[in-house]
Amino acid sequence: MHEIILKLSETTFAALSSVAKAEDVSIGQVIRDAINRDLSRREKAKTPVRADERLVAPLRALLADDFAYARDWDDLMHRLRKKGYRLAEAGGGLILQNHASGQRLCKGSELGYSYTQLLRKFDAPFPGHAHNALLNRIRYETSSSPAHDMR
The missing domain is CATH 1.10.1220 (Arc Repressor Mutant)
Structure with missing residues (x-):
C-alpha cells in the first residue's frame, strides 16, 4: 500500500x-x-456509443448521395429504405438502422449528417422527433445572424 x-x-x-x-x-x-x-x-459510467469506423466508412460512401440530394425527410427516408436502411430518433439526434431488423448501425452524425444539419437542410423536424424546439432555435440563430441581414 x-x-x-x-x-x-x-x-x-x-x-x-x-x-x-x-x-x-x-x-x-x-x-x-x-x-x-x-x-x-x-x-461503469456510460460511454458514448460509437460505431466501428470500418462499418461507418462504407455506409458513409454508400449513402452520401442520398443525404446530399434528398429534398425533404420523406425523400431521404424513401432513398434509405430502397437501400435497406432507415433513420430513427435516438436521444437528441438520429441513428441509422437496418430497415428489416431495426439493428442500430451508427449515429447520423457519424455519417457526416447531424440532426442539426438535417434540420437546417430540410427546415423541418424529423417526423415524430421529440426535439422539435431545436428547429426554432436554428431559425432564430439564422435570422439574427449578420450574414442573414446582408441578403
Missing part, C-alpha cells in the same frame, strides 16, 4: 470519524472504500 497525506476540514474529519465509529472501521478504511466506490462508478 502507498501512504498519502490528506488535509481535511474539521467538518469533514468529524463526519468521517462519525461514519468510521458507526461502522467500526478506521477513517482510512472509510476513505479507501469511498475512493473504490468512486473509481468503480467511473468505470
Whole structure:
C-alpha cells in the first residue's frame, strides 16, 4: 500500500470519524472504500456509443448521395429504405438502422449528417422527433445572424 497525506476540514474529519465509529472501521478504511466506490462508478459510467469506423466508412460512401440530394425527410427516408436502411430518433439526434431488423448501425452524425444539419437542410423536424424546439432555435440563430441581414 502507498501512504498519502490528506488535509481535511474539521467538518469533514468529524463526519468521517462519525461514519468510521458507526461502522467500526478506521477513517482510512472509510476513505479507501469511498475512493473504490468512486473509481468503480467511473468505470461503469456510460460511454458514448460509437460505431466501428470500418462499418461507418462504407455506409458513409454508400449513402452520401442520398443525404446530399434528398429534398425533404420523406425523400431521404424513401432513398434509405430502397437501400435497406432507415433513420430513427435516438436521444437528441438520429441513428441509422437496418430497415428489416431495426439493428442500430451508427449515429447520423457519424455519417457526416447531424440532426442539426438535417434540420437546417430540410427546415423541418424529423417526423415524430421529440426535439422539435431545436428547429426554432436554428431559425432564430439564422435570422439574427449578420450574414442573414446582408441578403
